[in-house]
Amino acid sequence: MVLATALYRGSHLVAGVVNVSQHQRDRPIQWLLLGTAIASTALVCTAARRRGRVTRRAVGLDALVVGCLLPFGAYAWGGAREPETIAWTMLLGGSASALAAVAFGVRGTAIAVALLVSTHLVGYLLVHADAAVTATHLNALVFSAVVARVLAWYLCRQGARLDAANHRALTAEAQRARYAERITHYSALHDTVLATLTAIARGGVDANTAVMRQRCAREAAYLRRLVEHTDGETPDSDIRAALEESVRAAEALGLRVTARYHEPPAVPGDIALIVAQAATEALNNVRCHAGTDHAYLTATGDAGRLVVTVVDRGRGFDAGDLTGGLGLDRSVHTRMRAIGGLASVDAAPGEGVRVELRWPS
Missing domain, CATH: 1.20.58 (Methane Monooxygenase Hydroxylase; Chain G, domain 1)
Structure with missing residues (x-):
């Protein structure tokens, strides 16, 4: 007009x-x-x-x-x-x-x-x-x-x-995203928790072995994260699903991961993949170099930015030296810079490591 x-x-x-x-x-x-x-x-x-x-x-x-x-x-x-x-x-x-x-x-x-x-x-x-x-x-x-x-x-x-048509389309897309995420969780439950319970119920494995206890602990942690993520939350499906894959991959290699998702913002799928890859490398660094079997991963939103942190309470290192096989410089910093993000490392000998991933920077 x-x-x-x-x-x-x-x-x-x-x-x-x-x-x-x-x-x-x-x-x-x-x-x-x-x-x-x-x-x-x-x-x-x-x-x-x-x-x-x-x-x-x-x-x-x-x-x-x-x-x-x-x-x-x-x-x-x-x-x-x-x-x-x-x-x-x-x-x-x-x-x-x-x-x-x-x-x-x-x-x-x-x-x-x-x-x-x-x-x-x-x-x-x-x-x-x-x-x-x-x-x-x-x-x-x-x-x-x-x-x-x-x-x-x-x-x-x-x-x-x-506006009303856009709202209906967004609502339908959110419902499809929630349904797809639910199907993904169902498949994961079938392949992990249900398979473990079935094997124990049939007597095919000894539930008291250290390997089985570790497996049950990993799957209990996964169930806990699943229960904490209610259907009423806004679907942040891409980043949450990508990070969950990183967590499960780390757990499959013997690392205990306590993961928390506090309403991370929705991000494009390619961005979620790169951030998850950077988080995977940070978790690998904990598993290989930290001298501890426990890591903490948190994903949240800060003024519209996605913030993912990976923390451990291991032996730590001098933050001024990111060489020596840690892989943080090549695999974390480079990945985040490529998508317009930022990675920062806070570490000190004997005080663990904190890796923070921000997108956009």
Whole structure:
């Protein structure tokens, strides 16, 4: 509507420039009045561009100055005594009426149009315009507001319908994501917990062996994470699923991982994959170098950023030296930089290691 009304006003200004340059070029006051109309239009458009909509104050000032006072200025000081010489100032009233219909409510629009019709009627009576010309112009004033009002209403209604359709689509996509995640968990439960319980129930394995106890501990940790992630949470499926794969891979190699997911933001699938790969390397570093069998992984959101931390309470190392087979520089920092993220390492001998992954940086 901002663009439509600006183009409508532009057509009227072009007509004004043509009229003044052809018939009243020797009257400086006419050029001054035309400049006033251009300045008022620029004010309305600048305010609309700044706020994303036409503003009532700017439109009200435009309706008063351009729509109501300009014709009387042309008559009183510009020497416009005939309908042809005052017509270009009257023409601007149509776009002022349309602007008012977009900016104001029904009551405000009715008041603005009534004021414009009254002043323009007086203006045409002053120059003794033909009744048919006057009636045609007043009709254009009224229907400029009606057309603008109807068009604004239609666009708002279509926008509301589009918003509703987008909401339904997003809701359906969220439901599909939750369903896909549930199926993934069901498959994982079938291949892990259910398989372990079935083997124990059939007596095929000794539940008291160290290997079986470790396996049961890993699967209990997985069940705990699954229970903590309720269906009511917003699906952050890509990053959560990718990190869960990293955790399960580390657990399969004998590392105990306590994982917590505190509403991490949704991220694109390729970003989730790279972050999970960096987290996998951090977990591998714990398993191979930390001197402990327990790590802590946390995924959360911080001001719209994804933040993943991997912490251990192992032997630690000098944070100034990331060489010697730790793999953090190549596998973690490089991966995160490639996707516009950031990896930081906080470590000290005897105090463990904290690796933080942020996306975006």
